[in-house]
Amino acid sequence: MTDNAIEVTPQTLELFQMAVEARDKAHAPYSRFNVGVALRTASDKVHVGANIENTSYPEGWCAETSAISHMIMAAESGADRQIVELVVIAELDPPITPCGGCRQRISEFGTTNTIIHAADPGGIKSSFTLGQLLPAAFNLEGDA
Ligand SMILES: O=c1ccn([C@H]2C[C@H](O)[C@@H](CO)O2)c(=O)[nH]1
Numbered sequence: 001m002t003d004n005a006i007e008v009t010p011q012t013l014e015l016f017q018m019a020v021e022a023r024d025k026a027h028a029p030y031s032r033f034n035v036g037v038a039l040r041t042a043s044d045k046v047h048v049g050a051n052i053e054n055t056s057y058p059e060g061w062c063a064e065t066s067a068i069s070h071m072i073m074a075a076e077s078g079a080d081r082q083i084v085e086l087v088v089i090a091e092l093d094p095p096i097t098p099c100g101g102c103r104q105r106i107s108e109f110g111t112t113n114t115i116i117h118a119a120d121p122g123g124i125k126s127s128f129t130l131g132q133l134l135p136a137a138f139n140l141e142g143d144a
Pocket residue numbers: 028031033034035050051052053060061062063064088096097098099102
């Protein structure tokens with residue numbers, strides 16, 4: 001359990017390990033801030049990503065975006081593109097949560113119940129639902 005009572009399961013710990021490994025692949029020579037992500041789909045597939053920066057600074061992208069790109073290109077069914085749970089890891093205290101743009105991207109392929117775990121190398125430190133991180137999200141389809 002973390003501070004707000006979202007459960008950390010053995011599956012979550014596996015996700016954490018994969019995010020740690022993904023982080024080693026970051027290309028972040030400009031910020032020197034390596035980020036790793038692992039996400040699990042409704043079909044129980046795992047995809048990873050790291051941040052990939054560019055000498056033209058605004059052209060870099062986040063670890064979450066890398067992982068979503070992997071998920072979409074590997075997907076063969078609707079469940080393969082539904083994000084159930086995601087771990088983001090960097091080295092900061094308090095641990096980072098996805099940036100605003102990535103919250104919106106996760107929202108495209110998640111629900112308000114999608115779980116987002118914020119980790120540092122020591123483990124998962126806090127957990128949120130996407131609804132907590134992106135309340136009143138933009139959604140052309142409305143609630144119906
Ligand atoms: O959730 C986040 C927040 C930041 N970054 C990256 C973007 C940039 O490369 C570096 C510093 O902001 O961290 C991510 O990958 N994910």
